[in-house]
Amino acid sequence: MAKIHVTTTINGDPAEFLCEPHETLLDILRDELQLTGSKEGCASGDCGACSVMLDGRLVCSCLVLGAEVQGSEVETVENIAQGDKLHPVQQRILEHGALQCGYCTPGIVVAAKALLDRNNDPSETEIRYWLAGNLCRCTGYDKIIGAVMDAAADMRGEAS
Secondary structure, three states, rough: OEEEEEEEEOOEEEEEEOOOOOEEHHHHHHHOOOOOOOOOOOOOOOOOOOEEOOOOOEHHHHHHHHHOOOOOEEEHHHHOOEEOOOHHHHHHHHHHOOOOOOOOOHHHHHHHHHHHHOOOOOOHHHHHHHHHHHOOOOOOOHHHHHHHHHHHHHHHHOOO
16 A cells, blocks of 8 residues: 655654555654654553644644644643743643652643643642543652643742
């Protein structure tokens, strides 16, 4: 079967690639485009380690075919920090010690940023609900939730 030519925007930059019809967006990001921040934890959409933004929606890149992103905008964890300046979610995750092995962290960062872009004053319950699709096998979730709450306060200009 012939490869499919895809033209898209990834992290604000034009991108194009060839892919097999069965290749996932996660495969393309990691193997073709060398954007290795997104991780494959389950390949079934259950863990959130591969979370990216696709046309403003949070998705598991393991469930999206590479060919489906034709003409779309994709944002990965590599685009969250601005140069050397970490996003408040990233900074607070570090400060709270809300990561251990780090495998789930890219997906959690993308998901938390997506939430805070929509609602910069979420309740703890809303944060827990929003991050429910992200599994962490090391830290538990309290430090992650606290980090997101403090990042929200930072984004509102409040001292935490």
